[in-house]
Amino acid sequence: MQPADGIRRPQLILSTDYSLSNPDTLTKYKAAGEISNKVLKAVVGWCVEDGNIVELCEKGDKLLEDEIAKVYKGKKITKGPAHPTTVSPSSYVTPYTPIKSDTEEAATTLKAGEVVKIQLGAQIDGLGTIVCDHVVVPNKDGSPAAVSERVADLIHATHYANELLLRLMLPPGLLATGSEEEKKKAAAAKPYTQTQITQMLDKLVKSYDCNLVESTTCWLFERNEIEGKKKIILAPGEGVKGEGFAEVGEVWGVEMGVSLGSGKVKTLNNRATLHRRTTTNYGLKRPSSRATLSEIMKKFSFFPFSLRQLDDERGAKVGVMECVRGNVLRQYEVVGDKDNEPVGRLFTTVAITKNGMTRVSAPPPPDLSKFKTNKKIKDDELLKILEQPISKASTSKAKNKKKKKKPARKAAEEEDDDEESSDE
Known part of the structure; x- marks a missing residue:
């Protein structure tokens, strides 16, 4: 809705609090x-x-x-x-x-x-x-x-x-x-x-x-x-x-x-089959590597995953190689x-x-x-x-x-x- 004075003002976007205080x-x-x-x-x-x-x-x-x-x-x-x-x-x-x-x-x-x-x-x-x-x-x-x-x-x-x-x-x-x-x-x-x-x-x-x-x-x-x-x-x-x-x-x-x-x-x-995405950005050259990383980002974000969880297990074995070399993925x-x-x-x-x-x-x-x-x-x-x-014991536990x-x-x-x- 347009303000009465016709001036658009920036809106304050509140970020979600992910601390335990929330x-x-x-x-x-x-x-x-x-x-x-x-x-x-x-x-x-x-x-x-x-x-x-x-x-x-x-x-x-x-x-x-x-x-x-x-x-x-x-x-x-x-x-x-x-x-x-x-x-x-x-x-x-x-x-x-x-x-x-x-x-x-x-x-x-x-x-x-x-x-x-x-x-x-x-x-x-x-x-x-x-x-x-x-x-x-x-x-x-x-x-x-x-x-x-x-x-x-x-x-x-x-x-x-x-x-x-x-x-x-x-x-x-x-x-x-x-x-x-x-x-x-x-x-x-x-x-x-x-x-x-x-x-x-x-x-x-x-x-x-x-x-x-x-x-x-x-x-x-x-x-x-x-x-x-x-x-x-x-x-x-x-x-x-x-x-x-x-x-x-x-x-x-x-x-x-x-x-x-x-x-x-x-x-x-x-074989190391457990991997996790890092925060490193690296220009992957192989199409198979880019496709593998794209699937990983969509399914697992920055959490660990197994190669068997990817759609093409055999293709993933090849796709992760460049990702590991470029430090885009951590290999366990x-x-x-x-x-x-x-x-x-x-x-x-x-x-x-x-x-x-x-x-x-x-x-x-x-x-x-x-x-x-x-x-x-x-x-x-x-x-x-x-x-x-x-x-600390809860009230019910303290009574017991x-x-x-x-x-x-x-x-x-x-x-x-x-x-x-x-x-x-």
């Missing part, structure tokens, strides 16, 4: 997280002896797409996978997603008793959630496979290390109680340094004769970005260094990797344990608010009573930290204190731990 942002994260958790549970249930990895990945991606399609219908927002379904064999460290056109790898199946890692994720409006869990593959008929004591050690070590890491990442004083003076003193404490975090985690996993996986990395998540400006690197390799620490108002992807071997890694000979090499030992891996997406840490997408707490070990955590400092909550489960200290002694419900 309640809608956390709502979208939680919706994406619910999808990730639901699909993870389904894929875990499909993993049995002789299960074909490619078929499991394809089936997981189909369910992921179906579940994403059910939410925010009719809204003009982007949504899709934040990470393809990947199923990594026992000694593999990184997410593994073979493709059908590579015949040998496409025939890879699961073995009863091995520890496999399942990772996937969903995003709504560019707000991504990723989750990873590890499971001991059951027999073909679904019955539990025999679990060695060393594998039991690995399950315990990875679970407790993950719980410790979440607590070490909490901003100082966030959940402090007591007088105002005590709260101020707690808030004034310095956050744990990355060196301190690694040292404490290393002490914990060594309680189970395990080691941290070299250069396990936790990243700050931002809109359309799963590798933000800050990162925490555990057991960093030579020349590798993390930057920053977690703060209120941030979302993080928290990774935990533990090995029955030395924790050192090696690049495997498998397939990495495994240097000693070929089993590796445990967990990945949790967390949001940090004034009320503490919310597990937006997370692997379910394991039933540790099924994994018998004669090892336990004895360090009092670690046990004390493990007993701390990661968020009598139903609290056993603290970590007692659980470690009895080897019959269940995760405290208030930490979920």
Whole structure:
């Protein structure tokens, strides 16, 4: 409509607030997280002896797409996978997603008793959630496979290390109680340094004769970005260094990797099929490269994808080559344990608010009573930290204190731990 004075004035365009101060942002994260958790549970249930990895990945991606399609219908927002379904064999460290056109790898199946890692994720409006869990593959008929004591050690070590890491990442004083003076003193404490975090985690996993996986990395998540400006690197390799620490108002992807071997890694000979678009602009010369990049931008934005998710898998293998050379795409090499030992891996997406840490997408707490070990955590400092909550209890939970489960200290002694419900 023309103004009365006939002068056209520029209109103020308000940009969307994607910080956690906007309640809608956390709502979208939680919706994406619910999808990730639901699909993870389904894929875990499909993993049995002789299960074909490619078929499991394809089936997981189909369910992921179906579940994403059910939410925010009719809204003009982007949504899709934040990470393809990947199923990594026992000694593999990184997410593994073979493709059908590579015949040998496409025939890879699961073995009863091995520890496999399942990772996937969903995003709504560019707000991504990723989750990873590890499971001991059951027999073909679904019955539990025999679990060695060393594998039991690995399950315990990875679970407790993950719980410790979440607590070490909490901003100082966030959940402090007591007088105002005590709260101020707690808030004034310095956050744990990355060196301190690694040292404490290393002490914990060594309680189970395990080691941290070299250069396990936790990243700050931002809109359309799963590798933000800050990162925490555990057991960093030579020349590798993390930057920053977690703060209120941030979302993080928290990774935990533990090995029955030395924790050192090696690049495997498998084809790298997992890629992610970068912010680099490069004039691609080949028509096949331009076509591949165009499809990637349309379907996946800046989130990871597998070559098998593209329309022409064989053509994509050629199309991504120039994209990788020009740094338009990042290629994720397939990495495994240097000693070929089993590796445990967990990945949790967390949001940090004034009320503490919310597990937006997370692997379910394991039933540790099924994994018998004669090892336990004895360090009092670690046990004390493990007993701390990661968020403020809701009013309903505060009224139900009598139903609290056993603290970590007692659980470690009895080897019959269940995760405290208030930490979920």
